[in-house]
Amino acid sequence: MTACNTAIAQVDLTKVKPYGDTLNDGMVELAFTLPVPYGEEGSEAAKILAKKMGLDEPNVVYSKNMTDGYTFFVVYGKCQHTVDYTTIKVTKVEVDIMDRLECAQYIKDNIKREVVIVGASTGTDAHTVGIDAIMNMKGFHGHFGLERYEGINAINMGSQVPNEVLIQKAKEVNADAILVSQTVTQKDVHIANLTNMVELLEAEGLRDKVILVCGGPRISHELAQELGYDAGFGSHTYAEHVASFVLTEIVNRKMV
Amino acid sequence: MFLLEELSQKYKTISIVGMAKNAGKTTALNYLIEEAMDEGIVLGITSTGRDGESTDLVTGTDKPRVFLDTDTIVSVPTQLYELADAGLEILKMTEYNSSIGQIMLCRVASSGYVQIAGPVINASHQKMCEEMLELGAELVLIDGAIDRKSIAAPGTSDAIILSTGAVLSRSMKKVIEETAHTVGLYRLPVLEDGEDKDIILEHLGEERPMIVGNGDVRILDLTTGLGAGKFLDGQINESTEYIYVPGAFTQSVVADINPRKLKNVTFVLKDPTKIFIDSVSWGQLRKKGLTVKVLENINVAAITVNPSAPGGYAFEHEELLKGMQEAITDIPVIDVML
Numbered sequence: 001m002t003a004c005n006t007a008i009a010q011v012d013l014t015k016v017k018p019y020g021d022t023l024n025d026g027m028v029e030l031a032f033t034l035p036v037p038y039g040e041e042g043s044e045a046a047k048i049l050a051k052k053m054g055l056d057e058p059n060v061v062y063s064k065n066m067t068d069g070y071t072f073f074v075v076y077g078k079c080q081h082t083v084d085y086t087t088i089k090v091t092k093v094e095v096d097i098m099d100r101l102e103c104a105q106y107i108k109d110n111i112k113r114e115v116v117i118v119g120a121s122t123g124t125d126a127h128t129v130g131i132d133a134i135m136n137m138k139g140f141h142g143h144f145g146l147e148r149y150e151g152i153n154a155i156n157m158g159s160q161v162p163n164e165v166l167i168q169k170a171k172e173v174n175a176d177a178i179l180v181s182q183t184v185t186q187k188d189v190h191i192a193n194l195t196n197m198v199e200l201l202e203a204e205g206l207r208d209k210v211i212l213v214c215g216g217p218r219i220s221h222e223l224a225q226e227l228g229y230d231a232g233f234g235s236h237t238y239a240e241h242v243a244s245f246v247l248t249e250i251v252n253r254k255m256v
Numbered sequence: 257m258f259l260l261e262e263l264s265q266k267y268k269t270i271s272i273v274g275m276a277k278n279a280g281k282t283t284a285l286n287y288l289i290e291e292a293m294d295e296g297i298v299l300g301i302t303s304t305g306r307d308g309e310s311t312d313l314v315t316g317t318d319k320p321r322v323f324l325d326t327d328t329i330v331s332v333p334t335q336l337y338e339l340a341d342a343g344l345e346i347l348k349m350t351e352y353n354s355s356i357g358q359i360m361l362c363r364v365a366s367s368g369y370v371q372i373a374g375p376v377i378n379a380s381h382q383k384m385c386e387e388m389l390e391l392g393a394e395l396v397l398i399d400g401a402i403d404r405k406s407i408a409a410p411g412t413s414d415a416i417i418l419s420t421g422a423v424l425s426r427s428m429k430k431v432i433e434e435t436a437h438t439v440g441l442y443r444l445p446v447l448e449d450g451e452d453k454d455i456i457l458e459h460l461g462e463e464r465p466m467i468v469g470n471g472d473v474r475i476l477d478l479t480t481g482l483g484a485g486k487f488l489d490g491q492i493n494e495s496t497e498y499i500y501v502p503g504a505f506t507q508s509v510v511a512d513i514n515p516r517k518l519k520n521v522t523f524v525l526k527d528p529t530k531i532f533i534d535s536v537s538w539g540q541l542r543k544k545g546l547t548v549k550v551l552e553n554i555n556v557a558a559i560t561v562n563p564s565a566p567g568g569y570a571f572e573h574e575e576l577l578k579g580m581q582e583a584i585t586d587i588p589v590i591d592v593m594l
Contacts, residue, residue, distance in 0.1 A: 089335065091356050164482045164508055171479040191277070195402050196532075202406035203530045204480060204503035205463060208377050225354060226305045226401055228376055 015082040026079040028055060033072045038065035046073040054080050091222040093231045098244045100149055107151035110251050116153045117146060117246060118170045119179030120161035123193035127183035128159045130216055134179060134239050143238035152243065163197045167204055176255060177211040177246045180229075182219065190218065191227070198228035211249045213242060259588070260291045263557055264395040267414035269385045270557060271398040271407045275420040275435060280562030280592055282320045284419045285399050287560070287592045292395075293325045300393030302331040302374040302384065305401025306356070321369045328364045329393040331374045331384065333357040342368030347391055352380045359384070361391060372399070378412050385413070408442065408554050409529045415555035416442075419592075420580075421562030428571050428579060435559065436583045437535035441528045442554040447498075456500050456524060456551070468524075469497040481505070485512030492517045500524045505548070506532045510541060519545030527552045558588045 011023065020027020030050060036042045043060040050058035055077025062074035098106055107115060121131045133140035135156040137147040146154035157169060170178050180197055182190035194214055201207040207228075214224050215233040224232020231245050250256060263270060272288075274281040285301070292299045301324065324330060324342055332344060334357030343366035352359045352375035359375060361384075375381055385396045400407050400419075408416045420435040422428075447453050455473045459466055465481050465488070467474045476491060478484050481501040488499060489512055498521065501509060505525055510518070525531065527550050533541065561580055564570035573591055580589045 089356075091335070164504075164506055167504075168480055168482050191402065195404050199404060199406045199529075200482075200504045200506075200532065202378055202409075203505075203532070204482070206503075208379050222356070225356075225376055228304070228401065228404060230376065 013085040016085045017082050018079050026056070028077055028079045030055075030075045030077070031073070032075075033066060033070055035070055037069055038063065038071045042071045043073070046071075046075055050075045050077045053077075056080055091220070091225070093221050093233070093241070093245050095241075095245045095248050097240055098247070099240055100144055100243075103152075103240065103243045103247055104150035106247050111151070111247065111256050113256075114151060114153050115177075115247065115250065116155070116173050116175045117177045117179060118155045118157065118166065118173060118175040119146075119181065120157035120166050121159040121181040121183060122161050122163055122166060122197065123182070124160065124189060125182055125184060125193075126159045127181075130183040131156060131159075131179065131181035134181075134215065134233075134242050139239055141238070143240060145239045146243060149239070149243060163193070163200050166197070167200055167206065170210060171204070171206065175210060176250055177213060179242065180212070180214040182214065182216040190216070194227050194229070209255075211246050211253070211255075213246065215242070259558070259590075260288060260295050260297050260395070263415070264297050267395070267555070267557065268389055269396040269398065269413040269415075271400060271413040271416045273400045273405055273408045273416045273418055274403055275418065275438060276424050277402045278423045278566050279403075279419045279421045280423075280560060281400055281419045282322065283562060283592045284417060284560040284590075285397060286320055286322060287590070288397060288417075289322070289324065289328075298327050298329070298392060298394045300329040300385070300388035300391075300396035301372055301399070302381065302388065302396065303372045303399040303401070304374055304376075304378075304381065304404065304407055305399075306336075306354075306371065306373040322372060323368065324364045324370050325367050326364050327392075329388045329391050329396075330362050330364060330370055330372055331359050331388070332362050332370065333359050333373045336371040336373060337362075340368065340370045342366060342370050344370070348387070350375075350384060350387065352384060361387060363391070374398070378407055378409065381407070382412055405438075406529050410527050410552040410554060415557040417558045417560060418442075418556055419560045419562070422565035422569065422571050422576070423562070423567065426569060428576060431571075431576070432579050432583045434535055435580065437538065439556055439559070439584055439587065441531055441538075442556055444528050444548055444550050444553055446553055447522075447524050447549040447551060452498055453551075456498070460502075460551075463502045465502060466500045467491050467496050467498075468500065469495040481509045483508045485509055489513045489517060492521060496521050498522050498524050501530070502526065503530065504532055505530045507537060510546065515544045522547045522549055524548075525550050528554055556587050558590060559584060560590045560592045562592055564593065 017024045017026045018028050047058045058077040064072045066072050119131050119135050135154050136145040139145035212229050213231045214229050217235050219232045221232045272281050333354045342364050344362040345365045347361045350359045354373050388396050424431045452468050465476045465478050563573050563576045577591045
């Protein structure tokens with residue numbers, strides 16, 4: 001077991017570098033297209049660009065003529081920078097993830113009634129992909145949506161729903177949780193829209209009576225909490241993450 | 257001027273409310289902390305968001321850090337405790353949670369920079385402030401988050417400090433107008449004592465809209481006033497004097513009410529934070545005859561102005577200060593950058 005015991009075999013988490021053939025060689029692969037003709041000059045341009053990005057010894061290992069005046073490159077180079085991994089703090093939703101069937105059982109065991117969840121893509125956002133991925137029966141990427149969960153009544157109101165209308169619906173059906181999706185928005189309008197939702201809920205006296213969750217590619221749990229939400233779900237989260245959080249929170253907050 | 261001493265005699269908790277994101281709430285907080293140090297007042301500091309981190313979560317711009325003097329009582333979540341540069345003595349664990357751990361109440365043992373965060377829900381803030389006062393804070397300052405104005409509600413704190421600044425608009429006139437509008441709303445007239453008020457107070461707990469007139473009350477079968485304009489219109493008759501709306505007061509509550517009926521009634525709200533109507537629409541509705549009174553209004557203890565915006569433009573310090581003072585004559589206006 002001494003074979004790998006070279007001088008740099010010890011990983012130093014305070015100075016992390018990319019790994020290629022050996023530890024800390026900093027090897028990085030880039031793939032990009034430049035609007036230049038295929039040839040020696042093109043490859044040189046790619047190399048210079050990689051150097052400007054902070055890569056040592058850039059090496060064009062592949063180039064291909066895409067069409068007239070455009071060339072695709074694959075460049076290898078050595079990254080000069082390091083990251084201190086030990087100081088990184090990412091705030092995540094801390095909850096034990098249950099799958100669909102476990103969620104159904106959890107509801108039966110601990111909540112003993114139907115859980116009502118209302119969701120929508122709000123404000124100017126016309127994209128339903130986010131809220132559909134979480135709520136629609138067929139779900140997303142092999143993860144079934146909330147509509148298929150036993151014991152959950154999932155109401156998906158679609159896109160461009162004004163905050164007021166979403167709140168009206170939540171009151172009408174006595175929702176346990178409200179899901180707000182913001183997929184594509186311009187100039188940080190999603191921030192103003194998300195805070196407006198919180199403010200309206202506070203004004204309606206509903207904020208401490210519902211679990212308020214937002215989601216979208218530009219949303220992190222940390223941002224969500226700063227905005228006044230209970231949780232935020234970013235990319236690579238599915239219905240079971242949202243369901244697990246909502247169900248656990250219902251029990252924690254004694255909303256059973 | 258002993259601003260803090262005056263404030264601490266009148267109020268126990270003060271929220272710092274921003275007109276917009278980056279209006280200078282934290283800068284205002286730092287100004288007040290410095291004043292408190294000079295005047296020897298023990299502060300309690302908490303935040304509805306997170307404070308004292310070096311970069312902004314949304315815009316990536318630099319944010320002011322928060323330096324606390326010894327004896328200050330401060331709310332710090334467990335995960336930010338290690339990041340504090342000040343010496344913190346943990347007084348108690350609270351039951352409140354944030355994204356960055358459970359909230360602890362600490363006393364600053366040796367002064368330094370601290371990152372602050374508090375509970376997410378306003379109702380929890382209220383309770384925590386009481387705990388801070390019990391622990392010896394003479395005045396608790398709650399720093400608001402983003403542009404969330406609901407912490408201005410009378411239930412959360414005794415008074416507010418309104419932070420406004422160049423970030424609102426590139427036009428100084430607009431900045432002053434918008435700020436004056438908000439202050440105007442916060443100081444809406446309180447419903448006079450009398451039979452009608454007693455009736456409203458009596459049924460307040462039902463959290464439903466009600467129609468009051470001639471000593472009579474009709475509780476409406478509505479869970480919310482939102483989108484109920486048409487229904488409300490149908491409920492107004494000759495004897496109607498007041499319409500009480502328990503929740504948010506938006507365009508959709510009043511838009512569908514016939515102007516002739518609108519003129520003859522007075523809307524009654526719990527407090528001014530329930531109003532979600534911008535200054536232009538508000539002006540139009542007022543012209544149509546809208547009258548609004550509140551059960552409780554908001555004490556605006558001071559206004560702070562920040563003449564520079566992170567967008568890279570700035571106003572003349574003196575000009576903005578003078579303009580604001582002329583528009584709002586009876587509240588102290590402070591330039592936090594001077």
